[in-house]
Amino acid sequence: MLKRIGPIQIKDRHRHLLAHIRKNVGRLLLGSICSLMISAATAAMAYLIRPVMDDIFVQKDAQRLAVLPVVIIFVFLINGLGRYGQEYFMNWVGEDIIRRLRNQLYDRIQDLPLAFFQRERTGTLMSRITNDVNILKSLVSSAVSSSVRDTFTIIFLTGVIFYQNWRMAIAAFVVLPLAFWPIFELGRRVRRVSTGCQEAMADLNAFLHETFAGNKIVKAFNMQQHEKERFFERTRRLFRLEIKGVVIRSLSSPIMEFFGGLAIAFVIWYGGSEVLSGKTTPGTFISFLASVLLLYDPVKKLSYLNNALQQGLAAADRVYDIIEAQSDIQDPAQPQSMRKGAHDVRFEQVYFSYGDKPVLKGIDLTAGHGRTLALVGMSGGGKTTLVNLVPRFFDITSGRICIDGIDIRDYRVADLRNEIAVVTQDPILFNETVRDNIAYGNPSADDEAITAAARAAYAHEFILRFPKGYDTYIGELGSHLSGGEKQRLCIARALLKNAPILILDEATSSLDTEAEALVQKALENLMRGRTTFVIAHRLSTVAKADQILVVVDGRIVEQGTHEHLLAVKGEYAKLYAMQFASNGNRQ
Template sequence: MNNSTATTYRRVYRYSKPYLGRIFLALAASLLVAGTDVSLAKLVQPLMDKIIVAQNKALVYVVPVVVIGLAFLKGASRYVQEYFIKTAGQLSVQDIRNDLYEHTMSLSMGYFSRDSTGNLMSRILNDVGILQRSAADVLVDGVRESFTLVGLTALAFYNDWKLASIAFLVLPLAVVPGSFIGRKIKLNTRRGQNTIGNLTRLLQETLSGIKVIKAFGTEQREMENFRQENLRFYHFMRKVLKYDSAAAPVVEILSSFGVAAVFWYGIHRVLSGAMTQGELFSFIAAIFMMYTPIKRLTRVSNNIQRAVGAAERVFEVLDVVPEICDSPQAMDMGRVSGGITFDGVGFAYDKEPVIREFSLKIAPGEVVALVGPSGGGKSTLVGMLSRFYDPQQGTIYIDGLDIRQVSLASLKHNIALVDQETFLFNDSIRNNIRYGRPEATDAEVKEAARQAYADDFIRELPGDYENTIGDRGARLSGGQRQRICIARAILRDAPILLLDEATSALDTESEAMVQKALGNLMKNRTTIVVAHRLSTIMHADKIVVLENGKIQEIGRHTDLLKGEGLYRKLYEMQFK
C-alpha cells in the first residue's frame, strides 16, 4: 500500500470515529452471523456420524429446531449488523460531503476561475456518491465476510490441520492477480470520474446556455460533444467492469485446485480409517462455505479501490488552501464611513499584469467612476476591494484599515455589490431581495423594492412577493432582474456600493428606470461605478480613466472633455 492510499484510509477513518458506537454494535452482530455459519458447518459432523450413520432416530426431531433457531439468530443479527454499519457509513460520508461543500464555499474566486463548475459539482455529487455506495457495501460485506472467513478457517484447522493446510496452499497465489486487478480498478475509476466531471461541465454549460444554443441552432453539435464524452466515460467504466468481472473467476479457478486436493487426500484418509465420513463432510462444508466469503471479499476489495479513487479526488479539493482568509489578528471593522485608499496596488492573473501601481483616494460619500477600454482592470479593482482577490503589490485601505487585517465578515457587511450578471436564486422575490439581510421585515423588503422601482411590477405578478422567479430569474426581464438586485443592495444598507456594469445589458427604457433606482441606492454611500456607457457616469464626482491597468486621467466629466486625452476619444466614439 503506497503512502497516498494509506493517508486516504486514515482520513476516511477519522470521519468514522464519531460513529464507532454504531460500528462496534454492528461488529458484535457480525460475530453472531459468522458464528451461525460456523455452527452449521460444524453440525454436519454429528448429523452424519450420530444421526445418519448411527441411525439415532431420537435426534432427528432436534435437527429442524436447531436449523430454524440458527436461522432466526442469523437473521436478527444480520439485520442489526447491516442497519448500524450502513447508517454509520452514511453518516460518515454525509460529514465528508458537508465538509467538502463548506470548504468549497471558503475558496477564493481565483480557484473558481481556474477550475470548472461542472468538475467541482462532479466531485461533490458523483465522487461522494461512490463513497456513499461503497461505504455501505464495504462495511457490511467486508466485516461480515471477514468474520465468517476467520471462523470457518479456525474450524477447518481445528477439524484437520493437514487438510486445511492443503486447502489454503493456493490462496497466496490469488494475492498477485488480486492486487493487479485492484490497482487497475482504482486507476480507471479515477479516470472515469474525471470524465464524469467533464460530462457534468457540459451539462451545466448547455443547460445554462440553452438560449444561445437554440438561437444558433447548434443542438446537434452539443449532442455530439456530449455523446463523445459519454463514450469516453464508457471506455473507462468498461475497463473497471472487465477487471471487476475477472476477480471472482480467478479466485474460483485457483480455489478449485485446493478443493480437488482436499477431496483426493480426504477420501484416502476416510478409506484408511484415519477420519470419519462426518469429519470429512464437515470439513468439506467448511471449505465450501469458506470460499464464498473469499470471493465476496475480492469484490469488496474492488469496491475499496473504487472508493479510494473517488476519495482521493474529494480530498484533493479539501486540501486546496483558500487564498483569501482571515488573518490570525483579524479585527471587526464595524460600520465604516466609506473612505477608500488604493496605495500602489498591482495585480496579475497569470504573468501579465492587469493592474500596475494604482493609487487613488476616495472620500466618504464620493461617487467615483472607472472607465476605459475592456481589459483595463476596472472589474479587477472592484474584485480586490471585495477581497475576491488580494493585491500582489500595494495595499487597499478602508477608513485607514488594511482590508487584509480585518475580518472578511465585517468587510462584506460594509459592501453591497450590483453586478452586470444579475444572478437571482430560484426562490421567491421576497427571499431574493432579503438575501443579504435575512432578518429584514416584510415592510423593509417592500420599501427596498419601492426605492428600486420594482414594487409596481412585483405586485402585478401572480403571488406578488411570493412569486418564484425560476432558475436565475428566467421569468423576469433583464430590467426587472436588475431592479430586484438593486432592491437587494438597498436592503443591505452598506456604506460602500460597487456597481460593476450594472446597466450594460439593458435597453434604453429599462436603463432609465434602473438609473432612477441606482440614484436612490447611491444616496449617502461611497460608490464606485464601473461603466462603459459614459452617459451613465457624467455626474460622478470623479472619473478615473484606466488603460492597461494604469491611470491615464482623473477629473470630472466637463474637465476631461476639455482635454485631448483618452476620455474625450471614448466620448466622441460613443456619441458619434
C-alpha cells in the same frame, strides 16, 4: 506522509476519514455483533453437516433426528437476524459519513476564494459532492461490514476445518494462499481505472451543466447535433473506462475460482482416500468439504473488498484535495475594527495579475468620503478587476488598498464585505422568493423595508404583477424575468443592504434608456453620502460623478470631472464623441 499498512497505502488524509468512522463506533459495534452472528451461523451450518450425516444417515439415531432440525432452524434464524442488523447498522453509518463529508465539502467550498470557482468547472465541483462521496459510502458500509463478517467467517470456518481433520486442513491451506497475490495486483489497477472513471464522470457532469444552462445559445447557433456528438463522445469514453474496470474486477473472481478449484480437487482426492481407508467418517469429510466451499465466498468477498477500498481511496483523494485546499484570502491575526459611517478608499500603486497575466499596472486613486468615482474605458481595460479588489474577491499582487487609512487586509474579511454593497453586470438571483432575494444577506429586514427598497429600484410594480407577488419563487418565473427586471431586483437587494461603500459594475446595462433614467434617480439617492464606484458604458450616467477615471489597459490615463475631461480632448472626449455619434445614428 505515507504509511504502509499491508498492501494498502494509508495517507494522513485517510485518517480524517477514519475519524468520521470513529464517531459511529456504537453502531459499528452493533453491526459487527450482527456480522459475528452471521459468521457463527455459517460455521455452525458447516459443522452440523457431520452429525446430520454420521448420526442420522449412518447411525440412524432417531433422537438426533428430533433435535437437529430445530437446531438448524435456530441457526438460520440467527443468520437472518444478523444479516438484517448488519445491513441496517452498516448502511446507517455509511450514510451518516456521506452526510458529514458532503457538509464538510460544501463548508470548505463556500469559503474558497472566487478564483477557485473561476478555475474549476461547476459540474466538476458538483460531481465531487454527489458522485465521489457516494463511492466513499460503499467503501464504508460494505467494506467495514464485509471485513468484519468475512474475516470472522473465515476464522470460524478455519476452526471447523482444523477441528474436523487437521491433516487435511494443512493440505488445503497450502494451496489457497496462492490465490491472494493476483488479487492485490489487480487491486492496484482497479484504483487507477476507478480514478479515470470518476474524472470522466465529473467531466460529463460539467458538460451537462454547461450545455443545459447555455441551451439557448446551443439552439440559436443550431448546435444541437454538435453537442449531441460531443456528449456521445464522452459517454463512449466513460463506457470504455467502465468496461476496463469490469474486466479487471471480473478477473479477480475466475482467478480465485481456479485456485479454489485446485484446493477442492486436492481435498476430494486426499479426503476421499482417507474415507476409503477408514481413517475418517463420510460425515467428517462432507462437513470438511462444505467448510472449504463455504470458505470460498468470504475469501472472494475479501478480495472484492480490496477493489472497493482502492476505488474508495481514489475518491477520497479527490474529495480531500478540496477539503484540504486553503483559501489564500485569510483573516489577519489581529484584525482592525471598521469605523462606522462613510469611508474613504485609496489605491496606492496597486498591481494585480491573474496568474501570470498582469492586468492592473500601478493604480493610484482616492475615493473620498461619500464621493462618487466613475470608471470608464473600453472593455477589457480592467475596470471590473479593479473594483473586485475592494471586497477582496482577489488579493492584489503588490501595492496597497486602504479604507480609512488602514490596509483592507488588516480588517476581517466579513467586516470588510459588510461595508460594501455590490451590483454586478450579470444579475444573479437565487431560487427563493422575491422577498428573500431582496433581503439576501439581511434576513431580519421587515416587509416595509423590502417594499421600500423595491420601490426605490422601480421594481415594486412588476413584482406585484407576479403570480404571488413578493412570495413568488424566482424559479417559478424562469425566463419570464427580463434582464432589466432582474437587474432592478439586484439593485433593490443592494439598496436594502444599506452599506457605506457601493460598487455598481454596469448595474444598469440591461435597462432600456427609460428604465435607466428612473433607476438612475434611485441610484443617485442611494449614492448620496456613500463612497461609490460606478462603472457604466453610457457616459450620460457617469457625467455627474465627482471624479471620472479613464482606465486603458490596466492604467489610469486620465482623470477629472466630465467638463474637465471634455476640455482636455483626450481619451474621454474620444469615447464621448463615439457614443454621441452612434446615438445620433440610431435616432
